[in-house]
Amino acid sequence: MIDIQLLRAGLDDVARLLATRGYVFPVVEFSELEAQRKHLQTRTQELQARRNAASKQIGNAKVRGENASSLFEEVANLGHEVKQIEAELESVQAALNHILLQTPNLPHPTVPIGIGEADNQEVRHWGTPRVFDFPIRDHVAIGETLGLLDFQTAAKLSGSRFSLMTGELARLHRALAQFMLDVHTREHGYQEAYVPYLVNARSLLGTGQLPKFKEDLFEVPRKNSEPVLAVSAGPKHDLEDNNLYLIPTGEVPLTNIVAEKIVPLESLPMRLTAHTPCFRSEAGSYGRDTRGMIRQHQFEKVELVQIAHPQESYEALEELVGHAEKILQKLELPYRVMLLCTGDMGFAAAKTYDIEVWLPAQQAYREISSCSNCESFQARRMLARFRNEKNKPELLHTLNGSGLAVGRTLVAVLENYQNADGTVTIPEALRPYMDGLRLLSTAG
RNA sequence: GGAGAGAUGGCCGAGUGGUCGAAGGCGCUCCCCUGCUAAGGGAGUAUAGGCUCAAAAGGCUUAUCGAGGGUUCGAAUCCCUCUCUCUCCGCCA
Numbered sequence: 001m002i003d004i005q006l007l008r009a010g011l012d013d014v015a016r017l018l019a020t021r022g023y024v025f026p027v028v029e030f031s032e033l034e035a036q037r038k039h040l041q042t043r044t045q046e047l048q049a050r051r052n053a054a055s056k057q058i059g060n061a062k063v064r065g066e067n068a069s070s071l072f073e074e075v076a077n078l079g080h081e082v083k084q085i086e087a088e089l090e091s092v093q094a095a096l097n098h099i100l101l102q103t104p105n106l107p108h109p110t111v112p113i114g115i116g117e118a119d120n121q122e123v124r125h126w127g128t129p130r131v132f133d134f135p136i137r138d139h140v141a142i143g144e145t146l147g148l149l150d151f152q153t154a155a156k157l158s159g160s161r162f163s164l165m166t167g168e169l170a171r172l173h174r175a176l177a178q179f180m181l182d183v184h185t186r187e188h189g190y191q192e193a194y195v196p197y198l199v200n201a202r203s204l205l206g207t208g209q210l211p212k213f214k215e216d217l218f219e220v221p222r223k224n225s226e227p228v229l230a231v232s233a234g235p236k237h238d239l240e241d242n243n244l245y246l247i248p249t250g251e252v253p254l255t256n257i258v259a260e261k262i263v264p265l266e267s268l269p270m271r272l273t274a275h276t277p278c279f280r281s282e283a284g285s286y287g288r289d290t291r292g293m294i295r296q297h298q299f300e301k302v303e304l305v306q307i308a309h310p311q312e313s314y315e316a317l318e319e320l321v322g323h324a325e326k327i328l329q330k331l332e333l334p335y336r337v338m339l340l341c342t343g344d345m346g347f348a349a350a351k352t353y354d355i356e357v358w359l360p361a362q363q364a365y366r367e368i369s370s371c372s373n374c375e376s377f378q379a380r381r382m383l384a385r386f387r388n389e390k391n392k393p394e395l396l397h398t399l400n401g402s403g404l405a406v407g408r409t410l411v412a413v414l415e416n417y418q419n420a421d422g423t424v425t426i427p428e429a430l431r432p433y434m435d436g437l438r439l440l441s442t443a444g
Numbered sequence: 445g446g447a448g449a450g451a452u453g454g455c456c457g458a459g460u461g462g463u464c465g466a467a468g469g470c471g472c473u474c475c476c477c478u479g480c481u482a483a484g485g486g487a488g489u490a491u492a493g494g495c496u497c498a499a500a501a502g503g504c505u506u507a508u509c510g511a512g513g514g515u516u517c518g519a520a521u522c523c524c525u526c527u528c529u530c531u532c533c534g535c536c537a
Contacts, residue, residue, distance in 0.1 A: 037494095038494080038495090041493085041494055041495090041506085042494070042495065042505095044494095044506080045494065045495080045505055045506045045507090046505085046506095048505085048506060048507085049504090049505060049506075051517075051518085052506090052518085054517070054518090055462075055517055055518040056462075056463075056518080057517095058462075058517055058518070059461095059462030059463075059517095059518070060462080060463070062462070063462070063463085068517085071517075072517055073517095074517090075517045075518085076517075078517085079516090079517075242526090242527085262454070264454095383491095383492095387454090391472080391473075391489090393490095393491075
């Protein structure tokens with residue numbers, strides 16, 4: 001959520017900035033609602049003040065044993081009017097809140113303006129794509145030939161966009177996650193966390209997946225609950241949605257750890273990591289990446305989250321990207337880092353770097369990590385604060401990034417490390433996690 | 445699943461219809477005293493808003509005692525619903 005004060009002070013400027021992201025802010029509707037809000041709120045508070053004063057007088061009169069019947073009359077009609085105007089105010093504020101909750105974050109000044117993927121800027125690249133002297137096969141062919149990857153059976157169990165891995169491939173997948181966690185906890189100072197994979201609507205509202213992107217989520221209805229997402233006035237206590245949702249990313253539980261908290265200054269920055277499954281409905285991506293395990297309903301990710309002081313969050317973003325890059329460097333996989341343009345950024349992000357790994361079979365760099373500074377956008381939604389130097393509560397900045405997507409990393413390993421005979425060399429960094437195994441083969 | 449108890453400010457904890465945004469304590473900040481590996485005295489110390497002000501300061505004001513609803517002129521306090529926590533029993537990886 002962006003700061004409503006910004007909208008009040010400079011509506012046109014904000015709208016212009018949002019337009020660079022391809023978002024049309026409802027300027028007219030907002031100003032009209034704001035005008036109504038101002039009028040209704042002033043009036044409401046006037047009436048409330050009168051009622052409070054009269055009630056206080058009645059109290060005083062009673063204490064002195066006096067007759068207060070004239071005061072009763074004065075207040076009698078006030079009650080109805082107050083109730084009515086309160087209801088009006090509430091509906092206006094709900095409408096304003098609805099607009100705010102739908103509005104994406106403002107881009108940082110250093111973000112290039114653009115419409116889509118083509119306008120992203122390469123910041124740097126690392127490693128050189130390997131030159132193959134035999135026909136390159138993709139990870140599906142490699143895995144299926146080895147007999148370790150089976151999409152048909154997965155489809156039988158669950159449908160499309162699921163995968164079944166067995167034997168040393170399943171183990172390699174597990175090894176990748178362990179390896180990533182170890183690097184981040186031992187070398188980058190992250191605290192490991194084990195988190196819920198089912199979260200409530202409030203958490204998803206906090207990180208920005210709800211209310212706008214409900215169709216991307218898998219919802220788990222609770223018994224006897226009405227699946228209603230009621231979004232009204234206040235930022236926190238208006239969610240009637242009792243249902244649970246499968247997390248689309250570990251960012252959700254990890255970031256919401258600080259929701260409604262005031263963390264002490266000295267505990268910043270907080271660095272958290274977790275290995276979690278992620279579940280996405282992939283609605284609206286029909287026909288994209290239908291082959292293989294690039295785009296799945298269920299995949300594993302090691303997530304990095306930082307909770308930072310506002311003045312240090314952009315430094316933290318650079319560090320966080322570096323932490324994710326480190327994994328690819330240790331695995332010796334070529335990649336490039338892209339600075340996303342305004343039009344390609346996610347809803348909550350103020351600035352995002354994507355890391356794209358080289359996939360030989362596609363002859364392309366593909367996203368394997370996305371690292372964002374959300375500034376106070378999420379913190380405002382979930383009321384995550386710290387005590388600043390003046391001992392006053394102030395909104396935190398939240399950052400998140402993949403470190404890395406495990407499934408896609410596995411794809412990258414299979415394709416980049418494939419051999420002419422159909423085997424796959426296991427990257428050196430992973431061998432300690434594989435009992436020293438050097439080669440993925442049918443025998444293995 | 446059954447039975448019971450609870451949820452108050454950064455923390456502990458009092459408060460069962462009116463001067464309670466909330467006693468007292470702890471913590472924290474500032475000041476004074478003392479003088480050293482102690483202590484004592486005083487003052488201050490919730491959050492989110494609105495209006496006002498050129499801005500800051502300030503002033504006026506609203507809401508918030510787990511959440512939502514109700515009763516009432518008036519609710520932390522009474523009623524209803526929900527959520528969460530704790531204890532015991534049952535079941536279970």
